[in-house]
Amino acid sequence: GQNIDQPTEMTATEGAIVQINCTYQTSGFNGLFWYQQHAGEAPTFLSYNVLDGLEEKGRFSSFLSRSKGYSYLLLKELQMKDSASYLCAVRDGDYKLSFGAGTTVTVRA
Amino acid sequence: ETGVTQTPRHLVMGMTNKKSLKCEQHLGHNAMYWYKQSAKKPLELMFVYNFKEQTENNSVPSRFSPECPNSSHLFLHLHTLQPEDSALYLCASSPGTSGGADTQYFGPGTRLTVL
Numbered sequence: 001g002q003n004i005d006q007p008t009e010m011t012a013t014e015g016a017i018v019q020i021n022c023t024y025q026t027s028g029f030n031g032l033f034w035y036q037q038h039a040g041e042a043p044t045f046l047s048y049n050v051l052d053g054l055e056e057k058g059r060f061s062s063f064l065s066r067s068k069g070y071s072y073l074l075l076k077e078l079q080m081k082d083s084a085s086y087l088c089a090v091r092d093g094d095y096k097l098s099f100g101a102g103t104t105v106t107v108r109a
Numbered sequence: 110e111t112g113v114t115q116t117p118r119h120l121v122m123g124m125t126n127k128k129s130l131k132c133e134q135h136l137g138h139n140a141m142y143w144y145k146q147s148a149k150k151p152l153e154l155m156f157v158y159n160f161k162e163q164t165e166n167n168s169v170p171s172r173f174s175p176e177c178p179n180s181s182h183l184f185l186h187l188h189t190l191q192p193e194d195s196a197l198y199l200c201a202s203s204p205g206t207s208g209g210a211d212t213q214y215f216g217p218g219t220r221l222t223v224l
Contacts, residue, residue, distance in 0.1 A: 004151070008149075031210065033212070033213075035215075040217075041217060042113070042199065042215040042216055042217045042218060043152075043199070043215045044215070045212050045213075045214065048210060048212060050210070087152070089152075091211075095140060095142075095157050095159065095164065095165065095203070095205075095211065096154060096157065096165060097152075097154065097213065098151075098154075099151040099152040100151055101149060101150055101151045102151070
C-alpha cells in the first residue's frame with residue numbers, strides 16, 4: 001500500500017518561517033503535490049515537484065528528494081491567512097493521487 | 110460560475126433515503142474524481158472518470174454509485190448509507206493528460222451526515 005506521513009499539527013508566529021515535512025513510500029512515483037485547505041473549503045493547488053530540488057513560488061517553496069522519499073513545503077513571512085491544513089499527495093500512476101492526512105498550521109499573532 | 114462547483118453543500122439523510130450529489134466543472138477538463146474526506150484521515154479516492162469512462166473504482170461499496178454523463182458533470186448516487194459514511198465528499202477535475210503534471214482542482218465539497 002501507499003504510505004505518506006506528515007506531522008499532524010504545527011504552530012508558528014506571524015512573520016516566521018515554517019517547514020512542513022512529508023515522507024512517502026509508494027509503489028510508483030510520478031510527481032508530488034502540495035495543497036492548501038482552509039477549514040470548510042476546497043483544497044487548492046500550491047506546488048508540484050517531479051525532479052529533485054527546490055521550486056519557489058513567492059512565499060512558498062517546495063523541495064523534493066526522490067532517493068530519500070522526502071519533500072518539504074516551506075512557508076516564509078507567515079501571515080494569519082496561512083492558517084490552514086497542508087496536504088502532501090503523491091501520484092503513483094497515471095491519475096491516482098495518494099494523500100497524507102494533512103498538517104494543520106496555526107499562525108499566531 | 111467558474112472552477113468546480115458542487116451541490117448541495119450540506120446534506121442530512123437517513124439510512125433508508127436515496128440522494129444524489131452533483132459536481133460540475135467549468136474548466137474544460139476531461140477527468141473527474143470523487144474523494145471522501147473524514148476527520149483526521151487522508152483523502153480517499155473513490156472513483157475516477159476519464160473522457161466519461163470509469164478508470165478507477167477504489168473498492169467502494171455498492172451503496173455509492175457514480176454517474177458521468179459527460180466530461181463536465183459527475184454525480185454520486187447514494188442509497189442505504191451507514192452512519193460511518195458521514196464525511197466531506199469532494200469532487201475534483203483535471204485536464205486528463207496522462208502523466209505527472211496533471212493537476213487536480215477541487216470543488217468545495219458536500220458535507221454529508223447520515224443519521
